[in-house]
Amino acid sequence: MKIAFLGTPEFAVPSLTMLHAAGHTLLVFTQPDKQIGRHAVLTAPAVKQCAQKLLIPVCQPQKIRGEEGQAALKAFAPDLMVTAAFGQILSAENLAVPTHGCINVHGSLLPKYRGAAPIQWAVINGEAETGITTMLTDVGLDTGDILLKRAVAVDADETAGELYDRMAVIGAEVLKETIEALEKGALPQKPQNPAEATTCRMLKKEDGKLDFSQPALAVHNRVRGVNPWPGAYAFWRELPLKIWRTKLSDVHTETSLSCGSCFGDAKRGLFVCCGDGRALEITELQAPGGKRMQARSYLLGKPMSGERLI
RNA sequence: CGCGGGGUGGAGCAGUCUGGUAGCUCAUCGGGCUCAUAACCCGAAGGUCAUGUGGUUCAAAUCCCAUCCCCGCAA
Numbered sequence: 593m594k595i596a597f598l599g600t601p602e603f604a605v606p607s608l609t610m611l612h613a614a615g616h617t618l619l620v621f622t623q624p625d626k627q628i629g630r631h632a633v634l635t636a637p638a639v640k641q642c643a644q645k646l647l648i649p650v651c652q653p654q655k656i657r658g659e660e661g662q663a664a665l666k667a668f669a670p671d672l673m674v675t676a677a678f679g680q681i682l683s684a685e686n687l688a689v690p691t692h693g694c695i696n697v698h699g700s701l702l703p704k705y706r707g708a709a710p711i712q713w714a715v716i717n718g719e720a721e722t723g724i725t726t727m728l729t730d731v732g733l734d735t736g737d738i739l740l741k742r743a744v745a746v747d748a749d750e751t752a753g754e755l756y757d758r759m760a761v762i763g764a765e766v767l768k769e770t771i772e773a774l775e776k777g778a779l780p781q782k783p784q785n786p787a788e789a790t791t792c793r794m795l796k797k798e799d800g801k802l803d804f805s806q807p808a809l810a811v812h813n814r815v816r817g818v819n820p821w822p823g824a825y826a827f828w829r830e831l832p833l834k835i836w837r838t839k840l841s842d843v844h845t846e847t848s849l850s851c852g853s854c855f856g857d858a859k860r861g862l863f864v865c866c867g868d869g870r871a872l873e874i875t876e877l878q879a880p881g882g883k884r885m886q887a888r889s890y891l892l893g894k895p896m897s898g899e900r901l902i
Numbered sequence: 903c904g905c906g907g908g909g910u911g912g913a914g915c916a917g918u919c920u921g922g923u924a925g926c927u928c929a930u931c932g933g934g935c936u937c938a939u940a941a942c943c944c945g946a947a948g949g950u951c952a953u954g955u956g957g958u959u960c961a962a963a964u965c966c967c968a969u970c971c972c973c974g975c976a977a
Contacts, residue, residue, distance in 0.1 A: 627977065632904080797975095828961095832974080858914085858928065859940050881907040881973055885914075892927050893915025 593775070596621060596670040596690065597648075598656065600637045603756060604676035606764035607697055608639055611674065612646045614768065619668045620650045621661070623679055657683040665689050672771070675729060676763060684731050694729035695770055697763045699756075701725055701741055703789035706734035712752040712757055716799075716817030718809065721745055721813040722755075724763045726770040730780065733791065737781045740770050749839070751819040795822055802826045802835065804852040804901060808870035812838050826852070826901040833901065835877035836884050844869050852901045862887040864901055 593615050597608055598621040614652060620643040628635040636644075641651045647845075653661035656678075662685055665673075673694035700710035701723040714722040723743040730736040744762055746755060773779040795835070800822040802811055815824040815838045824835040841863060849855070849865045856863040863871040878884040878895070 629977095630973090630975095632977065834974085878973085881909095882914095883973065889914050889928085892913070892929095895927085 593671040593692075593771075593875050594668065595619075596665060596668055596673045597639075597676075598622070598673065598678040598680075598682075599639045599676040600679045601677050603699065603763065604639050604678070604697075605642045606760045607674070607676045607767050608648075609646070610764040610768050611771075611838060612648060614771075618643075618648045619664075619670070620648050621656060621664070621678070621719050622650060622652055624652045624654060644824055655867045656680050656686055662686060662689075669768045672774070673729075674767065674771075676767070677806045680730075681733075682729060687729060687731065692774065695739065695767070695774075696727050696729045696734070696736070697767050698725045698727060698734055699763065700729060701743060702738055703784040703786065706789060706791045708792065708794040710792055711756050712795055712817050713858070714817075715746065715750070715752045715755060716814055718813040719746055720748075722759075724759060726766055727784075735784060735786075735789075737783050739779055739781060740766050740773070742766050749816070751816045751837075753820040800824045802901075804864060805867040807868035808840060808866035809868075809871040810872045811866050811872055812840050828896070828899065828901050831880045832885070833880070834878035835874055836875075836878060837874075839873040839875050840869050841873045843871040843873075845871055850900070854896045854901060856891070856897060857895065858888045858891040862891055862896060 594617045595611060596619050596772065597604075597611060598603075599608060601622045608618075608620065622637045622639045622643070625634050625636050625640070627633065640650050640652070651661075651664045652666060656665070657680070662683070665686060666689055670690045672692040673687070673690040674697070675694060676697040677699075698706075698710065699722070700714060701721075703724040705713055705722070711722065721743050723741055725741045726739040727734065728736040728739060732735060742762060742765075744755075744759060747880070770778055770779065797817065800814075800818040802814060802824050804811060804826070806814075806841055818824050819836060825832045826835060827833070843856075843863060845865050851865055851867050853865045854862060855865075855871075862874045862876060862877075866872050874887045876884055877887050878889060879890060
């Protein structure tokens with residue numbers, strides 16, 4: 593089939609690779625290159641880099657809804673449109689172009705976690721299970737009819753980044769099944785139940801700020817959910833301390849240590865008191881100006897016992 | 903040329919402002935003690951203090967200059 597593929601970050605890469613391997617004729621639409629990193633180097637999105645390797649033509653209109661985007665789409669005249677974490681809303685005109693409509697690969701079990709960063713929010717909320725849903729895109733935000741779903745178990749210590757990478761691959765598999773079913777004309781289609789719908793927003797830098805008045809489990813889930821981006825942090829001696837990894841401990845602190853108080857040493861590890869009186873072990877951190885490292889190593893040079901994280 | 907922090911034995915840090923013998927915690931090696939331990943005690947080895955055969959100085963990890971590398975913020 594002639595497929596217009598709209599995607600931007602890593603999440604979309606396995607899907608694109610799969611479509612290419614399946615022999616479809618492709619045209620890739622992705623976001624414009626952006627200035628990334630410390631010295632603002634213009635960097636191509638992951639999907640563009642992948643497409644170039646596979647020698648698939650790439651189109652980067654500022655706005656797919658704009659004249660340029662719509663014209664490019666029409667000129668290609670695709671049978672089908674596929675989106676995976678594209679990052680732009682499609683217009684009704686866009687959606688009218690492909691003869692078989694538009695399939696979206698979404699990183700949650702819809703209608704839950706509609707919107708941006710569904711994988712991260714699922715981890716932050718401590719979900720034991722999330723999944724991939726393919727749906728028929730309509731003009732709403734992830735509101736279209738559900739095609740296929742596959743549940744994915746979330747490991748209790750898994751980070752959003754790890755889960756994201758796994759789900760990108762699973763997303764490609766579900767997309768493959770969806771398209772195969774479509775080609776056979778055997779694609780189930782079920783409207784979403786709006787009553788069960790939840791919507792999540794994009795993550796912001798501040799979402800990484802830890803609140804030790806929350807239960808240890810909630811803090812742990814937050815740390816996992818914002819790893820690798822925006823990254824969890826707390827303030828120590830007025831400076832931000834990044835917290836990469838934590839581990840739930842059985843240590844309870846009946847003593848009147850306040851939330852955020854640290855104890856432990858390089859032998860035992862670094863523990864911080866949380867709202868439910870349980871201690872959370874910080875296993876991997878990053879000091880200002882430094883690289884990420886084992887918390888135990890850091891304690892060799894900077895004992896933190898008795899100090900407070902805010 | 904966006905703003906800022908940093909590079910000190912194998913690891914993590916102090917020392918730099920106020921130049922004057924290279925320090926701490928751990929790891930390593932040797933010895934001791936203990937029924938035993940992530941224990942404890944004694945001792946040892948290990949560093950051109952990122953680079954420049956740069957500048958200033960009687961004297962530079964420390965002050966000045968240049969270069970390289972790492973990191974945070976902002977985008």
